[in-house]
Amino acid sequence: MRTVRMLATAALAGAALLGLTAPGASADTPTADPSAGAGPTEAGTTFRTAARFLPGQQATAQAATGDYLYWVFPADTGQRPTVNATVTLPDSALRHGPTTWRVDVYDGLRRRQPCMYGTQSRTAAKEAASVELACVLRPVRAAADAWANDPLPGSYYVRLTVTGLADEDLGQPFTARVGVTTLDKGGAYATDGSLAAPLVPGATTADQAEADADAGRPSAVEAAAPEDGWSSGWWSDRWIWTAAGGVLAALAGIGGYVLTRGTGRPPRVPPTV
């Protein structure tokens, strides 16, 4: 297994050096943490105005209870994003009862994405100082059929809001902190096929994108890309597994062949034929 991993790492490093996995991006620091912590300090209030941040960054916002806060982050094939949100509640002396907070995640088509694990919604007691919420999304697949709700590479929206509170508590100041960590699920979820463009609002056909690039307009897909660009999606560790399987099969074949032949030349055959 270790050999396989090493092979995979070597191949990945080679691919990264060749710039195959990250076209047009600086591939010399493939695993560097994107300037941890430095995220946006404001949140959007609609899908359209969602504040963008990258996995590894912490986005913060000051808002009033009752506001709907929106952020957006990119997720690419093979990643399993985990959204963490911390709400620092208003001064408990000002509050009149428990509050229920909720974090929802939507994909680039504004379809709600279910959480595999994590406390998506939590009720804070009147005295509580903060609430922690989490949502572990399903691993992002390269493709899905049109009738499925599977997570696809593209933009993901995070919406944080209070869903239950005493009416008197509306409009009080709170601060929120949102971060995303991604876990690489490797080839286990490597599916065949791929989207022509990630699920990013404003994505266009290749012809249109070319025309836009000529006109100097930034492309929505590029603007929404993760730090090292969207992956082309062809690479997965399935190549390593299959190739290693082929090598092992060849070795086993030689082994089986040798077994039938015994060692060396059969004794009845004369040395010179």
Place this chain on the structure above:
Amino acid sequence: MITRKRLATGAVALLAALTAALLPTSAAADEPVAKESPKVELVLDVSGSMRAKDIDGKSRMSAAKQAFNEVLDAVPEEVRLGIRTLGADYPGPDRKRGCKDTRQLYPVGPLDRTEAKTAVATLAPTGWTPIGPALLGAADDLGDDGATKRIVLITDGEDTCAPLDPCQVAREIAAKGIHLVIDTLGLVPDAKTRQQLTCIAEATGGTYTSVHRTEELSRRVKQLVDRAADPVVTPVGTKGTARCVDAPLLKAGLYTDRETFGEHRWYRVDLLPGQELRASVSVSADRAVNNDYGVLLRAVTLHGREIVRGSEAGDGRTDVISTGLRYPKPDLDEGPGDVKPAAETVCLQVSNSFSAPPSVKTTPGMPIELTVDVVDGPSAASDVAAFGLGRGWWLLGVLVLAGFLAGLLWGWVSRWRVAVWRTN
């Protein structure tokens, strides 16, 4: 019978073609958006109740003035800012006059900070609280050009000028489709004020804040003004119809419309073979609605066959409910090459299952935001796994076993052949 049906279909198709030709896309959304600088109007309550000294030991009015000074200093360059007052001039008891008491203190335009500050300094708490008329006036001040517009309403009391419900006024202003958001701030609000201000904010997609301290006020107003300065794509207004045949033909872009409870709205999109349609829709709950709700977006052919749907349901407090769908239209296999393939008209149907208590007005409808993107089609999957490749210990086991057996077989065959060769 069949002929008649065919004729009918032909007529429908002809009608569709005609309407398509006659109604050139009203919404060319992919054209570059005109960059007009955003407009903000601060609407300040100067009614008699602003004399109350309960914000940091100072009067509400002086807190508001201090906050205004700080905000005026921090307004971003590109924002065109105006100030309107309500209840600033008429101190008398005549309700009719008191309810018309709203005026523009500083016109919406490039900001002269000293001038604006001087104007604010002259204010003294005086009259009534005509919120509805003030909002109408503010909407007029902001005009109806393509700029993003924001009204920041700062008040300490509910509207005293019924029957004009400021909440309804706000909803009607928003329904004009001029991209206007109203944010409300309540200074030490009571229950009724809070209810009214949240209703106004909700009706336009704005926010509500309750303020108990001066610094909260200035920080929040600054934040709201900055928010107005953020560049944002403004959606194009469109009007869906009750049937697909005469529905508006949409190109890729961002659209808004209105839909009342239980209404269906249809839109059309042309899609070439080998392209993928991506559509998503958000229906905003801009008024008090019942606890359970849903939205359904369907892609249907001209003949009424459903291709794919997106649906979502929810309950409880929410701002919007959204769903989306993808429709990759397969590429044509045998292409004559030089003949351009015909586009398919895909009908998009938006429906919602919101409901509201009988006391809630159903018109104008709830705002819909519709995004339409057309991208190249996905590369088809020929297998579940990427390139049909395998993975895992079972795969290795099977391959090793198969290889071993093949080696054995090969060895036996060659031994047998050697034996046969020797006996001959």
